[in-house]
Amino acid sequence: MPDQTTDRPNTPLLDQINRPADLKALSNAQLAQVASELRSETISAVSVTGGHLGAGLGVVELTVALHAVFDTPRDKLIWDVSHQCYPHKILTERRDRIRTLRTKDGLSGFTKRSESPYDPFGAAHSSTSISAALGFSVARDLGGVVPEGNGDAIAVIGDGSMSAGMAFEAMNNAGHLGKRLFVVLNDNEMSIAPPVGALSSYLSRLYAEEPFQELKAAAKGAVSLLPEPFREGAKRAKDMLKGMAVGGTLFESLGFSYLGPIDGHDLDQLLPVLRTLKARATGPVLIHVLTKKGKGYAPAEAARDKGHATAKFDVVTGKQKKTPSNAPSYTGVFGDELVKHAAKDDKICAVTAAMPDGTGLNLFAERYPSRCFDVGIAEQHGVTFAAALAAGGMKPFCAMYSTFLQRGYDQVVHDVAIQRLPVRFAIDRAGLVGADGATHAGSYDIGFMTNLPGMVVMAAADEAELVHMVATAAAHNDGPIAFRYPRGEGEGVEMPDEPHLLEIGKGRMIQTGSRVALLSFGTRLGEVRKAAEALSAKGITPTIADARFAKPLDREMILDLAANHEALITIEEGAVGGFGSHVAQLLADEGVFDAGLKYRSMVLPDIFIDQASPEDMYRVAGMDAAQIEAKVLDVLGVATIGEKRA
Ligand SMILES: Cc1ncc(C[n+]2csc(CCOP(=O)(O)OP(=O)(O)O)c2C)c(N)n1
Ligand SMILES: CC(=O)[C@@H](O)[C@H](O)COP(=O)(O)O
Ligand SMILES: [Mg+2]
Numbered sequence: 001m002p003d004q005t006t007d008r009p010n011t012p013l014l015d016q017i018n019r020p021a022d023l024k025a026l027s028n029a030q031l032a033q034v035a036s037e038l039r040s041e042t043i044s045a046v047s048v049t050g051g052h053l054g055a056g057l058g059v060v061e062l063t064v065a066l067h068a069v070f071d072t073p074r075d076k077l078i079w080d081v082s083h084q085c086y087p088h089k090i091l092t093e094r095r096d097r098i099r100t101l102r103t104k105d106g107l108s109g110f111t112k113r114s115e116s117p118y119d120p121f122g123a124a125h126s127s128t129s130i131s132a133a134l135g136f137s138v139a140r141d142l143g144g145v146v147p148e149g150n151g152d153a154i155a156v157i158g159d160g161s162m163s164a165g166m167a168f169e170a171m172n173n174a175g176h177l178g179k180r181l182f183v184v185l186n187d188n189e190m191s192i193a194p195p196v197g198a199l200s201s202y203l204s205r206l207y208a209e210e211p212f213q214e215l216k217a218a219a220k221g222a223v224s225l226l227p228e229p230f231r232e233g234a235k236r237a238k239d240m241l242k243g244m245a246v247g248g249t250l251f252e253s254l255g256f257s258y259l260g261p262i263d264g265h266d267l268d269q270l271l272p273v274l275r276t277l278k279a280r281a282t283g284p285v286l287i288h289v290l291t292k293k294g295k296g297y298a299p300a301e302a303a304r305d306k307g308h309a310t311a312k313f314d315v316v317t318g319k320q321k322k323t324p325s326n327a328p329s330y331t332g333v334f335g336d337e338l339v340k341h342a343a344k345d346d347k348i349c350a351v352t353a354a355m356p357d358g359t360g361l362n363l364f365a366e367r368y369p370s371r372c373f374d375v376g377i378a379e380q381h382g383v384t385f386a387a388a389l390a391a392g393g394m395k396p397f398c399a400m401y402s403t404f405l406q407r408g409y410d411q412v413v414h415d416v417a418i419q420r421l422p423v424r425f426a427i428d429r430a431g432l433v434g435a436d437g438a439t440h441a442g443s444y445d446i447g448f449m450t451n452l453p454g455m456v457v458m459a460a461a462d463e464a465e466l467v468h469m470v471a472t473a474a475a476h477n478d479g480p481i482a483f484r485y486p487r488g489e490g491e492g493v494e495m496p497d498e499p500h501l502l503e504i505g506k507g508r509m510i511q512t513g514s515r516v517a518l519l520s521f522g523t524r525l526g527e528v529r530k531a532a533e534a535l536s537a538k539g540i541t542p543t544i545a546d547a548r549f550a551k552p553l554d555r556e557m558i559l560d561l562a563a564n565h566e567a568l569i570t571i572e573e574g575a576v577g578g579f580g581s582h583v584a585q586l587l588a589d590e591g592v593f594d595a596g597l598k599y600r601s602m603v604l605p606d607i608f609i610d611q612a613s614p615e616d617m618y619r620v621a622g623m624d625a626a627q628i629e630a631k632v633l634d635v636l637g638v639a640t641i642g643e644k645r646a
Contacts, residue, residue, distance in 0.1 A: 012037045020067035020091050020118070032267050035064045038087050039296045041095070045086065047315045049101040051109050051435065054294040054307030055084035058188050058264075059156070062289060063087040065270040066154060066184075069278055074149040076120040076136045080129035080157035082111040083309075084186075085119075092118035102435035104612035110439060117148050124439030125407065126377050127164035129155035130183055134170055137179040152278065154182040160191025160354060163199045163376040168254075174284045175255020182277065183256070183286045186264065188293040191354050192308050197376045202250065206261060206288065251286040260288025265295060305357070327492035330485040333463045334426055335360025337470040337499065338397060342368050347395045348474060351375060353382040353408075359399035359428050379404050383411035383423070390421040395474065401429040402442025402484065409448055416480050417452040423480050424473040425449070430459065430484035430522065431573030432604075432618060437611030442484070443604050446521070446578030449482050450551040456481040456504060457551040459522035459572070459579075463490030465548070471499035486523050486573065488614070505552035513541035516632050517561040521547040521572040521579040524602075527618075528571060530625035535632055542632060550579040553586055562587060567598035567635040571628065573618075575604045598635050602628065 013030055014037035017023060023031060039060045046053045064087075066077055072092070079085045089107060090098050094116060100106025111119035121132040133153035140150035157167060162185060174181060187203050189195060249258045259277070262269045270289070277285055293307070294300030299318025300307025311320040342348040342364060349371040356362045356374050365372040375382045379400060386398040400408070405427060416423045427449075430442040449457045456476065460466035460483060469483040510525070511532065520528045525546055532542050545561060547554060550572070562568050568587075570580040580601030587593055602623055609617050618624050632638075 014038055014041060014090075014095075017091060019093055020072050023064065023068040023091075026068070028267055028271055031064050031068055031271070032061075035061045035267065038064065038090060041090055041098070042086050043297050043315060045090070045098040045101065046310065047313050048099050049103065049106075050310055050312045051102050052083035052086070052308065053297070053310050054190075054300045054303070054305065055081075055158070055188075056086040057295050057297055057300060057307065058291040058293045059084045059186060060087050060295070061265050061267055061270060062156065062184065062186065062291065063091060065267055065274055066156070067091050069271065069274040070154060071151055073117040073120065075151035076133065076153045077118070078121045078123070078129045078132050078136075078153065078155045079111055080123060080155060080161045081126045082119075082123040083109065084156075084158075085111050088118070089116075092116060102437075102611050104610075104616050106611075108437055108611060109435060110437070120148075122439075124436065125404065126161040127157070127166040129157050129161075130167055130170035130174060133181050133183065134174045134177065134179065137174075137181040138177065141179060152180065152182065154184065156184045156186055158191070159185065159187040159189060159200060159203055160195050160377055162203075163191075163195070163197055164378055165380055171251070171254045171256065178255065178283045180281055181284050182281070183284070185260075185286055185288045186291055187261065187288060188291045188306075190293045190306050190308075191377065192305060192358065193354065193356050193374065195376070196354075196374045199376075203288075206249065251288075256284045256286040257281070258286050258288065260286075261290045262288070264289035264291035325489040327489040328463055328495075329360075329489050330460070330463060330466055330487070331358070331360040331428055333360075333466050333490065334399070334428070334470060334485065335363045337467055338426075338474075339363050339367055341470065341474045342371065345395065345474065346371075347393065348397065349373070349389060349394050350397045350399060351382045351386045351389070352399050353377055353379045353404060355399075355401065355404075358401065359426070361399055379408035380411050383408035384415045386423045387411070387415040387419065387421045390416075390423050391419070395422065395424070395477070397424045397426050397473070399426040399428065401440070402427050402431075402445040403429060403433075403440045405445060406448075412449070412480075413452060417455055420454050420479045422477045424476070425480065425482035426470075426473075427482055427484040429487045431486045432609060432614050432621065433487045434614045434617065435611050438608035441604075441609065441617075442486075442573075443575045445482070445484060446550055446572060446574035447576070447581075450578060450582055452480075454479045455551060456549065458483040458502070458549055459547075460485045461520065461523055461525040461546045461548075462493045464493050464496050465546075466490075467496055467499045468502050472502040472504070475501055476504070484522065486614075491523075491526055502548060505549050505554055507545055507547040507549065507554040507557045509557075510544040510546055511541075513543040515540060515542070515565060516567040516569065516636060517543040517545065517565040518628070518632070519545045519547055519558065519561060519568060519570045519583070521550055521570065522574075524571045524573055524623060524628075527623070527625040527628055531628035531632065534625065534629045538633075538638070540632065540636070540638070547579065550582060553582055555586060558583055558586060559590060559592065562592045562597050562599075565597075567600070567632075569600045569602060569628075569631060569635065571602040571623065573604070573623070576601075576606065578603065600631055600635050602631060 133155035136153035386396040
């Protein structure tokens, strides 16, 4: 319980908040002080961990207000994406671990059910919160039982995330069911990049027609009207605000009561509105809150991305502490190469789903704005849109993170693959990504792309290979093609003067050895080489090959490796069901196992690997150089894995 006496005048109020319920004893002014201290604590924590800063800073007051008014964890507070959850974590019994955010064995950078009862629903991919809130509301009304109890459900969703189809699917369902639930639309006029699309313009119009100050006053006035039964009060507040904005909102058409816009940094507006809604609401309510991403930290407010994600930084100067690298990033190589091809071929165009910088398409957007499409957080639409661009005679590159492409998978199957349309999938963040953890791991694309008839699937072993793969994809007009590459910097290899076209379905030999062949698909090749060096010191020289293609397989090369070695080991940065499985299928079909080949497939283990550095995550996965070496020794019967570990 907070100390409300004056004998500890200098003790920060935040230090006295042990759990969110402690906020309920505080006055509005004290809550404002807590918010101010919470903001400082968030900045301080992220300065030592790095991570998502801007979104959290923008919801500090909202976080305090929601926890002060609602009864978490009985009430289910669901943060969309949840990259803005750090202030929430500080208030919900995790302040002592907040400086372990996004590190191995530390707190996740996102909400996570296994971490805390205050995180009723995990997230990291966007636009799931309204569906989740609706599920909780219905479970409550149907008598579902959970240890913390089933109270209200509150979804907090950003303006960027609101543009996704899934959010509208949920609104459509919620408006129809009419259950009591709260959706807080946190409108900061930002996604990662500036938001795009008609919804964004629509939200701006909701408050653009009147000066904000007048709306602020009106919101306060509206609140004073609300002690009446909520329906009546809300109606009057609504009428008043609606009248001042544009009249009738999209949200009301979908069956929600709409309240707003209100200033999300003003607790004198937030608290009474939320208290009244909690006391009176009967159906679905949308509260439109205006905030500033990066609020209260000048370097974040001034940054192009409003401090969306940051490395560790100096709090005073805001300067980020980045480790310099001599090698270019894979993302940068892709972006640069695509621009070069686009200069020569005006049919090349590009699609990103709200990640222009993250996918390296920012440069393309600058040079060729009419051929670059940021479709918003809308992977499903983005894929189908690209399919039709291809059908219409263009050469689309659909650049998405592996993890987000998952959301567009039916479209990959139904709209691209079945119609054999030449969409080029540039799959970034393939494999384990590090601090974002399991939700962002690019573990499945090899499996789900190679399963599709007619799909060509490549993986770059280094940045030079990526150059060739972009060129190969650009030239490939006979059906869909995908190439994958990881987050971060390349190997530092020499870059080719000119890209060359790869022969579809042909791998390359790296070194010829004996007894065991290591067949790598993707950037584990670096670890394979290291393992081979260590093995040569033990008198074993493995053959090394880079498969380049998981589909079509280089049958000739693989069967040759199998025929000329005692053992064959495949390795890939993906889950079971990918490259190795296809190789095993080939070997089985060709009867190679009957001849006694020893075959092993190194894939990601059947677990979700928590955040850590990518190197640590691959160690957990059993896929670093030492573990490759151990696998070779084991398969050749030179030493057991147990002996190696000892
Ligand atoms: C399905 C999916 N696509 C893309 C992303 C990457 N992403 C994370 S946050 C974000 C922007 C979200 O904008 P908004 O909801 O307005 O939140 P803000 O950061 O402005 O608070 C994007 C595109 C994601 N998490 N999930
Ligand atoms: C929350 C989210 O989905 C993105 O902000 C993501 O964390 C970006 O990842 P990169 O840092 O790999 O671009
Ligand atoms: Mg936003």
